[in-house]
Amino acid sequence: MAINPNKHEMPTQDPAVRAHNFSEVALGYDKETAMAEASRCLNCKNRPCVSGCPVNIHIPEFLAQAKEGNFEEAYQIISETSSLPAVCGRVCPQESQCESKCTLGIKFQPVGIGRVERFVADWHNANSTAPAAKPASNGHKVAVVGSGPSGLTCAGDLARKGYQVTVYEALHKAGGVLVYGIPEFRLPKAIVAREVETLKQLGVDIETNIVIGKTLTIDELFDMGFEAVFVGSGAGLPNFMNIPGESLKGVYSANEFLTRSNLMKAYLDDPSTPIMKGGKVAVVGGGNVAMDAARTALRLGAEKVYIVYRRSMTELPARKEEVEHAQEEGIEFLLLHNPTEILGYQNPDNPRDERNGFVTGMKCIKMELGEPDEKGRRRPVPIEGSEFTIDVDTVIMAIGTSPNPLIKNTTAGLEVNKRGGIIVNEDGLTSREKVYAGGDAVTGAATVISAMGAGKVAAKAIDEYLSAA
Amino acid sequence: MYQIIRRKELNSSVTEMDILAPLIARKAKPGQFIILRVDEEGERIPLTIAGADSEAGTVKIIFQNVGATTMKLNAKKEGESIQDFTGPLGTPTDIENKKKVCVIGGGVGCAIAMPVAKALHEAGTEVTSIIGFRNKDILILEDEFRSFSDRLIVTTDDGSYGFHGNVTVPLKEMLDSGETFDEIITIGPLIMMKFVVLTAKPYNVPVTVSMNPIMIDGTGMCGCCRLTLNQDGKKVTKFACVDGPDFNGYEVDFDEAMSRNRMYIPYETAKREETCNLLKEAD
Numbered sequence: 001m002a003i004n005p006n007k008h009e010m011p012t013q014d015p016a017v018r019a020h021n022f023s024e025v026a027l028g029y030d031k032e033t034a035m036a037e038a039s040r041c042l043n044c045k046n047r048p049c050v051s052g053c054p055v056n057i058h059i060p061e062f063l064a065q066a067k068e069g070n071f072e073e074a075y076q077i078i079s080e081t082s083s084l085p086a087v088c089g090r091v092c093p094q095e096s097q098c099e100s101k102c103t104l105g106i107k108f109q110p111v112g113i114g115r116v117e118r119f120v121a122d123w124h125n126a127n128s129t130a131p132a133a134k135p136a137s138n139g140h141k142v143a144v145v146g147s148g149p150s151g152l153t154c155a156g157d158l159a160r161k162g163y164q165v166t167v168y169e170a171l172h173k174a175g176g177v178l179v180y181g182i183p184e185f186r187l188p189k190a191i192v193a194r195e196v197e198t199l200k201q202l203g204v205d206i207e208t209n210i211v212i213g214k215t216l217t218i219d220e221l222f223d224m225g226f227e228a229v230f231v232g233s234g235a236g237l238p239n240f241m242n243i244p245g246e247s248l249k250g251v252y253s254a255n256e257f258l259t260r261s262n263l264m265k266a267y268l269d270d271p272s273t274p275i276m277k278g279g280k281v282a283v284v285g286g287g288n289v290a291m292d293a294a295r296t297a298l299r300l301g302a303e304k305v306y307i308v309y310r311r312s313m314t315e316l317p318a319r320k321e322e323v324e325h326a327q328e329e330g331i332e333f334l335l336l337h338n339p340t341e342i343l344g345y346q347n348p349d350n351p352r353d354e355r356n357g358f359v360t361g362m363k364c365i366k367m368e369l370g371e372p373d374e375k376g377r378r379r380p381v382p383i384e385g386s387e388f389t390i391d392v393d394t395v396i397m398a399i400g401t402s403p404n405p406l407i408k409n410t411t412a413g414l415e416v417n418k419r420g421g422i423i424v425n426e427d428g429l430t431s432r433e434k435v436y437a438g439g440d441a442v443t444g445a446a447t448v449i450s451a452m453g454a455g456k457v458a459a460k461a462i463d464e465y466l467s468a469a
Numbered sequence: 470m471y472q473i474i475r476r477k478e479l480n481s482s483v484t485e486m487d488i489l490a491p492l493i494a495r496k497a498k499p500g501q502f503i504i505l506r507v508d509e510e511g512e513r514i515p516l517t518i519a520g521a522d523s524e525a526g527t528v529k530i531i532f533q534n535v536g537a538t539t540m541k542l543n544a545k546k547e548g549e550s551i552q553d554f555t556g557p558l559g560t561p562t563d564i565e566n567k568k569k570v571c572v573i574g575g576g577v578g579c580a581i582a583m584p585v586a587k588a589l590h591e592a593g594t595e596v597t598s599i600i601g602f603r604n605k606d607i608l609i610l611e612d613e614f615r616s617f618s619d620r621l622i623v624t625t626d627d628g629s630y631g632f633h634g635n636v637t638v639p640l641k642e643m644l645d646s647g648e649t650f651d652e653i654i655t656i657g658p659l660i661m662m663k664f665v666v667l668t669a670k671p672y673n674v675p676v677t678v679s680m681n682p683i684m685i686d687g688t689g690m691c692g693c694c695r696l697t698l699n700q701d702g703k704k705v706t707k708f709a710c711v712d713g714p715d716f717n718g719y720e721v722d723f724d725e726a727m728s729r730n731r732m733y734i735p736y737e738t739a740k741r742e743e744t745c746n747l748l749k750e751a752d
Contacts, residue, residue, distance in 0.1 A: 170688045172506055172513070172553040180690075209555040211688050215492050237708055238692040246706070247725050249732040253692035259685050264512060272537065273512040273685070274736040354735075357728035404689045405711060 005108035008037045010115055015328040019298050022184045022267050025325055026090070026118075031069070034119035038066035040104060040111045048101035049113060054453030055081050055153070059098060059113055066116050075124035078117060083156030083199070084149065084452065086125060086191045089118025091182060091288075092449045093319045125194055132201040138162035140466050143226040145212045145407070148176020149448045150232035150439030152199060153455030154462075159202040161463055166226070167204060170211040173263065176234050177440075177448070180263035181255070181289065183296050186322070189262075213406030218414070218435060228434045228462045231422060232455060235440040236404030240397055241284070245342030250276060250359030254285070254293040254398035261296050279393030280304040282362050284339055286316040289445070290398035291323065294331050297394065305331045306390065310338040310367050310380045336367040336380065340387060342395050361389045400445045411435070419444060428458030436462060470550035471505075474527050479609040482534050483577055484543050485519070491526030493518075493556045499584040500562030500679065500715055503528065504687040506553040507541045514538050515684045517581040517656075517714070518557060528556070531580030531609075536737055537744035544748050558687050559714050562654065562677070564588045569595040571643075571650045571674075572618070573636050573665055575657025576602060581679060582656045583610050583617070590617040597650070598622070599639055601661070605630035636661060637668040644672045652677060655718070659730065663723035676718035680709045682730060696729075697722040 011027040012018070018025050029037065041063040049059045058077050065074035078085045094100075094114035102110030140163050144151045147169040155165045173179050175192045200206065210216060212233070221229050238253030240246050252260075257275070260266045264273035281297040283290050286309035298305045307326070309316055312335050316323065327333070341363040347353035366386035369378035403420040415423045415431035421444055422437040424430050430437050438454025440446055475487040493503060502517045514536075520529035534543045545551060562585050570589050574582030579600045589596050598618040602608050603626045615621050622639045623631030632639055640653075649672075655665045656679040669676050682694040689711040696713075698705045698720040707713065 170555065171686060172555070180686075209553050210492070211555060211558065214556065214558055214688075215496065235690070237689050237711070240692075240695075240706055242704075242706070247695065247697055247722075247729060249729060256685060256691040256693045259691050264685065265510075272510055272740070274733040274740075354731075357725075357731075406689060 003104070003108065004036075004040060007040075007109045007112040008033045008115070010112070012325070015325075015330070018185065019329045022299055024188055025185050026321075028122060029115055029119045031119075031123075034116050035067055035069055037112050038063040038116050041067070042104055044103040046103070048103060049098040049111075052098040052101035054097065054449045055456050057081050057098075057117075062120065063111065063113070063116060066120055071120050071123040072128060074120045075128070078120060081456070082452070083153045084195045085117060086121035087149070087178060087187060087195060088449055088452070089114050089121050090187050090191075091319075093447060095320050097449065125191070132198050134201065134203045135160055135162045137164055137203075140164065141166070141226045142228050142230065142462060142466075143168065143221045144230045144232065146170075146176055146232040146234050146439070146441070147174040147196070147206060148232055148234045148439060148451065149178065150451035150455035151176065151230065152195070153452040154230045154232060154438070154459045155204045156199050156202065157456055157459035158462060159199065159204045163463075163466075165204045167206045168210040168212050168216070169206060169208045171263065172208050174206050174208060180259045181292070183258065183262055183292050184267065185295065185299065186292065211406065213410045218407065218411045218432070222434070227466055228436065230428075230455070230458050230462065231407060231430070231435065231437040231441055232439045232451065233404055233407055233441045235401035235445050236420070237402050238397065239400045239402060241339065241399065243339060243341055245344055245359070246397070248342055248344040248359045249357050250393055251342055251395045251397065252276075254283070254289045254396050255401065257293050257396050258289070258296060261300065267296070267300060275300065276394050277301045278303065280306075280391055281394040281396065282306045282308050282339075282390060282392045283396045283398055284308045285398030285400075286311065286318060287398060287400075287445070288318045288322060288447075291318045291326050293396045293398050295326055295329060297396065298329055298331060302394075306334050306392070307331055308334045308337050308339060308362075308364060310336065311377070312336055312369060315377055334364065334390075336369070337364045338367050338380065338382065339363065339395075340365050343389065359393055359395055361391050362395055363387055363389050401440070403441055403444065407441075426457075427461035428454060429461060434465070470552065471554040472550045473545055473547055474525070476545070476547045479531065480607045482607065483531060483580075483609055484534065485529065485531045485580075486542075487522070487525075487527040487529050488551070488554055489526055490528045490554050493554070494521040494526045494528050495523045497521035497528055497557040498561035499564065499588045500581070501557035501559045502687070502714060503530065503554055503556035504558065504684065505542070505551055505555070507538060507545070508552050511541065511552065512538055513553075513685055513687065515558070515681070515687050517679070517681075518584070519580045520584050528554075531577065533577040535741075537740040540741065540744050540748060544751075555687070558710060560712070562588070562679070562715050564592055564594070567592075567594045567651045569597075569650050571597045571599065571640065571653045573640065573653060573655040573657070574598070574600045575636060575655075575661040576607070577609070578657030578661075578679075579610050579614070582654070583613050585654055585656070586614060587617040595619050597643070599624065599636045601625070601636035601657070602630075603627065635664075637664050640665065641668050644669065644674070650674050655679070659723055659727045662718065666718040666721075666723075670719070677715050678718040678721060680714045680716055680721065680726065682709050682726060683732065684710055686710075696726050
């Protein structure tokens with residue numbers, strides 16, 4: 001039988017409809033489509049896809065099971081290496097990871113690995129009622145700081161080996177960026193809750209409202225009997241551009257905007273946490289976070305949403321599917337544009353005018369690509385005299401974050417780099433004995449799957465260290 | 470869940486509660502704050518810690534019933550619990566090695582100024598306290614301030630008790646008469662702190678202010694609590710949750726902070742009325 005050269009299309013909500021709701025955009029394959037897509041795998045000898053996956057999922061094996069309709073078996077294969085299959089199937093940038101290495105992709109479109117993974121995980125969640133079996137305890141205690149993707153992965157891997165794991169979360173809800181950052185329409189919160197529940201069934205204890213570095217320090221965790229600590233405290237404070245007007249009312253960091261909408265549920269009717277809705281919105285930045293913020297603003301009722309990015313589409317770092325979805329939904333991309341000032345209202349006759357201090361517009365300058373920088377990316381250079389103003393009511397800065405200082409400031413001997421990221425070796429070990437770290441706390445803002453990869457590496461190293469001791 | 474061990478109304482709109490939170494009580498220092506949520510649907514609000522008892526494991530909060538969340542909190546009875554309580558957050562007030570300090574509190578800000586005065590007093594610092602209120606009826610914590618201060622001046626805007634006028638008047642009188650302080654620490658409405666700074670400026674007395682911006686996570690993630698400092702002619706962005714809440718008063722851009730705190734006023738007003746009506750129905 002000839003191989004279908006194209007990936008099976010992912011059914012999605014109609015763009016005109018989904019732009020006004022928070023339900024999931026991608027609807028997922030049905031059983032037949034999942035089996036048909038899985039059967040596109042050539043089962044080639046080299047298995048390059050596996051090396052493209054930060055957690056090395058046994059991709060050809062799970063596809064082989066999925067092809068036969070053995071979805072539970074496929075799920076078990078994925079679970080051997082991934083703690084969050086339903087999450088990864090949705091948010092991984094497969095086009096630059098597993099699918100970019102796919103042999104079929106040399107001639108045709110690669111196998112839709114992420115789409116099949118998603119189906120398999122959803123099938124398991126819908127059909128498997130048996131709780132995950134809690135492994136026998138090996139008597140060792142490990143603390144994990146942060147319940148985002150790296151922390152949950154590290155906790156899951158250790159719990160499966162019999163470690164008694166406690167996860168400390170600063171916020172009131174477990175999930176880290178999966179609950180405060182990534183919106184419902186891209187990653188339903190019920191899916192995150194389900195993955196967290198699975199970890200609890202494995203015996204992982206999750207303590208919310210505990211800020212490590214404040215409520216408890218790393219040293220106190222050791223005093224409490226933990227034998228190793230993994231720090232996955234995530235991205236920290238948002239970066240701003242340091243241009244005039246960034247403190248005007250209506251200027252948000254993406255972290256704040258998304259936290260208000262997702263974690264604090266401002267997207268629901270009559271929320272207790274307010275958020276600016278409607279009007280015209282400019283989102284500055286080109287990553288996944290920028291896409292999430294722009295599409296959230298649209299769903300909150302914005303009449304117009306711009307993405308303002310200083311390089312071109314080629315350099316834009318967001319996941320391809322999110323960019324396509326954003327475009328379909330009518331978000332306008334101002335590429336090769338850079339903000340220079342945010343403008344605000346000021347009534348010259350009335351200092352008490354309630355409109356004073358709110359955003360009215362943003363000045364942008366057009367850019368062109370110049371010589372490549374040290375990373376080989378062509379540097380954007382402003383075109384003199386090209387400044388103009390766009391009318392906006394809300395500006396959302398999505399230009400990255402700097403690591404949170406709380407743990408560094410309260411942990412003697414924990415070394416960080418000049419950007420504030422915790423320094424680790426190839427095993428995720430920090431400069432402090434028995435303290436491991438991974439995810440955005442180490443790398444600065446990156447992806448869910450790379451954080452999971454780091455959690456996995458650290459879990460392996462912690463296991464080797466503690467089982468040798 | 471975090472149990473309300475003790476509840477006491479200090480005046481018609483200000484309530485004091487001791488919340489059972491042993492891990493926080495063990496660590497809490499003057500100037501630090503907590504973030505709480507009253508119930509599962511609630512917003513996160515910051516409240517500065519008004520005291521802590523590490524043996525009983527309780528943290529004291531004092532709050533004014535001004536918004537939807539504080540009204541819901543106020544409606545909770547002794548023995549009931551609140552959903553979330555996190556801390557202690559922020560950097561403690563620096564109280565070490567000071568000989569003579571003037572502590573100035575305004576309104577419910579006195580709840581935060583009081584533990585600072587207490588800590589200074591216990592560290593052997595000579596404490597002058599000026600506490601200001603709109604009128605006699607809303608006066609709180611006078612006895613506490615009296616016991617922790619070498620000198621206490623109470624002011625009311627309407628002259629119904631103590632000194633008639635706002636807190637800057639006695640401060641200026643003292644400074645004019647040649648009195649000096651190592652530092653002024655002021656906590657209260659932004660407009661009051663701004664004028665304390667302006668009053669102290671000609672006398673070159675260092676002023677520390679305690680900022681109270683809108684916050685969400687409170688742990689250094691969202692950036693909502695940012696404020697602008699003018700440091701040596703340069704504008705610098707700082708975050709009250711991790712860099713503060715205490716800042717050098719001469720550097721803070723108060724006008725911007727006041728504007729930012731008014732961002733959701735129409736929303737908050739509507740929400741307060743809605744909550745007020747709901748609570749009335751429940752009664």
